[in-house]
């Protein structure tokens with residue numbers, strides 16, 4: 247049984263998962279403080295992680311015994327380094343005190359491994375789209391993946407949030423934008439989907455700028471056309487994602503698709519994926535957004551670092567090969 | 569007052585200091601002091617140092633009853649590392665935690681330095697006022713004044729010139745000069761010396777926060793709730809929202 251911690255962004259997460267992949271607990275404590283700043287403030291995130299982390303571990307351990315654990319897993323990166331460090335220091339301290347091995351996990355591998363919890367096994371292509379990352383991977387085994395494409399600028403979730411802010415829908419605005427889009431016409435405006443970006447990389451910066459100009463050009467009219475703007479904007483994000491997915495699936499012998507990250511909750515994206523005619527797996531919402539069960543899931547297949555070899559382990563902020 | 573062994577941690581400055589103290593028995597301190605141009609190494613060295621200190625003191629975790637940790641003020645990331653490590657060890661071993669002011673530990677640490685290390689003309693007595701100064705970066709310092717184990721100026725964050733002005737205006741000067749210690753006193757030596765503060769040579773041990781002193785101070789205090797053990801930040805975060813979309 248594995249206790250996992252995840253503190254790479256603004257959610258303080260701990261989970262207990264068995265070696266077989268049964269989720270005993272999956273606790274997420276979201277920080278409400280970032281809404282008023284319109285984004286995640288790293289120093290606030292780090293402060294909140296420290297306040298909450300031991301409590302969240304206690305909650306995750308409710309109903310389980312420390313003696314049942316055979317390893318502790320933790321997100322080592324990528325993410326906000328000050329935030330990651332709280333989780334890494336806590337995991338190291340807990341592991342050392344119980345003389346347990348530690349399993350450092352790459353956060354992105356965690357998103358991929360969320361699929362294994364639902365019994366969706368490799369090989370498959372995996373699209374992960376959230377506020378922090380957007381990438382397309384070929385998953386052929388449980389320990390890693392091959393990155394086929396990634397965003398060159400903003401993440402898809404970030405594009406949703408920025409669009410929502412431009413339309414005055416608050417933060418985080420992705421779900422609000424999708425809700426408004428239901429009442430609008432997705433073909434009312436044509437927004438760019440960066441189709442000219444070769445290969446399987448994503449780009450959302452131009453889309454955001456196009457919306458900004460459109461709102462500016464419409465002036466007073468924009469207010470009345472907000473639903474159409476939202477629907478067209480959402481349509482463009484989903485098409486930009488699916489264009490790469492379709493390109494990638496074409497090259498697969500046995501095309502299967504998994505979708506993860508917070509954007510996987512998007513209704514339009516799910517509908518579009520289901521219409522591709524290939525098996526599609528979308529984990530439950532709680533396993534798509536940042537959580538520690540996915541970190542534990544990834545850890546099940548990785549080599550544990552025995553005590554005391556991990557005592558000097560540090561977090562890393564930027565991407566490293568998974 | 570606890571009777572078991574204590575583990576001490578301080579990560580308020582670039583240095584990492586750990587200690588193991590057996591009341592009436594062995595005292596061990598191990599530390600890592602990065603050079604002036606080096607980055608702090610708290611994450612890499614803290615836990616290995618704790619293990620080595622325990623080994624050197626021949627103390628098992630089952631003998632430890634309390635972890636004492638410096639809560640700053642100081643560098644935020646370093647403090648969070650020290651505190652989250654202390655809390656996790658306390659959670660795993662089921663021992664008490666106590667927070668101690670890093671400025672107070674710094675000031676009281678003067679007692680542990682030899683007169684030669686203080687290296688000051690006229691050999692001022694250490695019973696005089698002690699100005700503890702920790703570099704707060706961005707051109708500011710955290711500082712407080714202690715005398716005879718009492719706080720005579722509460723901890724605060726100051727530009728060095730303002731601190732020097734305040735210190736010069738104080739009336740607690742006895743026969744011995746006020747002693748200025750800490751990485752902030754070294755960094756802003758010129759300003760403090762102009763205000764009449766005696767600052768030991770840069771390499772003096774008096775400038776280092778000692779986890780052993782954190783243990784000595786923490787031993788006599790009441791344990792606190794684990795989740796209430798937090799850094800003494802003294803500064804609000806720069807809550808600058810990300811730039812609006814362009």
Ligand SMILES: [Zn+2]
Pocket residue numbers: 353357376378379535536
């Ligand atoms: Zn994520």
